[in-house]
Amino acid sequence: MSTGRVVLALIGLSALGVAILARGALEQTMQRHMLMQLPLLFGAGMLLGYSVSLRGNVRAMWRGWNVQGVAGLLLVSGVLATWMVPRALDAAVEHLAIDALKLLSLVAAGAIALHSWRSASAIVRTFVIGNMAWMTATIGMLLLDAPVRLCTSYGASDQRETGIAMIALTIAGVVGAAVYALWVPRGVQARAQ
Amino acid sequence: MAARGAIGLAVSASLVVAMFGTATRGFSAFTTDTARALDVAATPVIVPQIGLLDMNRAAHTLRDDRRSTIVDFIYTRCATVCSALGGVYQTLQSEIRARGLESQVRLLSVSFDPAWDTPQRLGPYARMMQADTAIWTIATVADSGALPAVLQAFGVRVIEDGVNGFVHNVALHVVDPDGQLVAILPFDAVGEALDVAELHSRAQAIRR
Numbered sequence: 001m002s003t004g005r006v007v008l009a010l011i012g013l014s015a016l017g018v019a020i021l022a023r024g025a026l027e028q029t030m031q032r033h034m035l036m037q038l039p040l041l042f043g044a045g046m047l048l049g050y051s052v053s054l055r056g057n058v059r060a061m062w063r064g065w066n067v068q069g070v071a072g073l074l075l076v077s078g079v080l081a082t083w084m085v086p087r088a089l090d091a092a093v094e095h096l097a098i099d100a101l102k103l104l105s106l107v108a109a110g111a112i113a114l115h116s117w118r119s120a121s122a123i124v125r126t127f128v129i130g131n132m133a134w135m136t137a138t139i140g141m142l143l144l145d146a147p148v149r150l151c152t153s154y155g156a157s158d159q160r161e162t163g164i165a166m167i168a169l170t171i172a173g174v175v176g177a178a179v180y181a182l183w184v185p186r187g188v189q190a191r192a193q
Numbered sequence: 194m195a196a197r198g199a200i201g202l203a204v205s206a207s208l209v210v211a212m213f214g215t216a217t218r219g220f221s222a223f224t225t226d227t228a229r230a231l232d233v234a235a236t237p238v239i240v241p242q243i244g245l246l247d248m249n250r251a252a253h254t255l256r257d258d259r260r261s262t263i264v265d266f267i268y269t270r271c272a273t274v275c276s277a278l279g280g281v282y283q284t285l286q287s288e289i290r291a292r293g294l295e296s297q298v299r300l301l302s303v304s305f306d307p308a309w310d311t312p313q314r315l316g317p318y319a320r321m322m323q324a325d326t327a328i329w330t331i332a333t334v335a336d337s338g339a340l341p342a343v344l345q346a347f348g349v350r351v352i353e354d355g356v357n358g359f360v361h362n363v364a365l366h367v368v369d370p371d372g373q374l375v376a377i378l379p380f381d382a383v384g385e386a387l388d389v390a391e392l393h394s395r396a397q398a399i400r401r
Contacts, residue, residue, distance in 0.1 A: 064197045064198065064201075065197050065198065065200070066198075066201050067201065067202075070202060071198075071201040071202045071204070071205040072205070074202070074206060074209060075205040075208055075209060077209070078205075078208065078209030078210075078212055078213060079212065081209075081213060082213050082216045083216075085213070085216040085217055086223055086224045086225065087216060087217065087218070087222060087223060087224055087227075087228055088216040090224075090225040090350075091216075091225070105212075149360075149362065150223070150224050151224070151225070152224075152225045152226060152350040152362050153350065153352065154360075155352075155354060155360040
């Protein structure tokens with residue numbers, strides 16, 4: 001394994017450690033829970049996934065079952081959508097076992113996302129980005145506009161602020177993806193894979 | 194090759210449906226409150242018997258008599274949702290009188306902040322709310338150790354808001370004369386709460 005991969009895997013493990021050890025603080029507000037802890041877990045999964053190379057038979061199997069990464073990316077979207085359900089967030093705060101499920105599913109989703117993304121064509125990637133943007137923007141607007149508190153664990157102002165932040169992050173993400181696709185030279189993109 | 198790809202996609206889609214379906218109680222509830230209300234409507238829950246004290250230190254329970262009880266959970270220092278809930282309870286009280294339901298339905302406001310809401314402090318609050326003690330009991334728990342089990346049974350979650358107050362979910366909880374929680378309704382569903390409460394009180398009278 002190259003030094004770069006070891007370093008990235010260590011960063012991933014550290015992110016995982018932070019997400020677990022700072023559980024109380026991260027889950028105290030909706031903003032930290034949804035916009036810091038969930039991305040930390042997903043990012044840790046991506047970094048850990050990066051340290052694993054799919055070679056030979058495993059690679060052929062992966063390509064066969066997960067054509068163009070579509071099955072994997074569908075699963076990843078489902079995991080992300082599930083942990084944006086207010087009831088699921090409440091359950092994760094209240095029950096340690098559910099929080100453990102959240103951790104495992106998001107770390108796995110991060111790793112699956114990374115490897116599926118590599119086998120996905122431009123069309124699939126564009127679809128996934130568009131779909132995620134639609135989902136996070138809708139949830140952001142719901143959180144911003146809801147007349148009642150959606151999570152029993154979090155207050156109304158926290159909910160509105162989370163909504164605003166989700167909409168802002170969606171716009172930033174879409175603009176970032178467009179800039180990357182349109183203006184970053186193909187050669188640089190190829191090396192980044 | 195193509196078959197494996199299709200199976201992979203089907204497995205993935207099934208997992209997504211299973212996960213999302215579990216999180217949303219079979220695609221029926223996105224929030225904990227909705228799920229709890231649906232659960233209770235499907236299967237009534239026997240609520241724990243807890244000792245309550247009103248402003249005169251008189252003892253009460255959640256099932257004092259043969260009436261149905263509409264229960265809410267408050268703390269008297271609350272300046273936001275509890276005052277709205279207080280207004281709803283005043284409406285409930287006048288509706289009970291208007292419909293002549295005094296022998297069918299009673300109202301009970303339980304404080305989840307017994308450290309502050311002592312019986313002495315409930316007096317001024319009850320007077321401010323113009324609570325008629327024959328219809329509306331405002332009470333605090335006698336033993337604060339019993340509170341978590343009660344809040345759990347009613348699906349009420351109380352969290353500190355960081356500025357010396359609490360954030361809590363508000364609803365109208367209908368408890369039938371047998372002490373079963375039979376409905377959790379939105380806090381402004383005055384008519385529906387009275388209908389459900391009256392129905393259960395009359396049904397129990399017939400059974401007896």
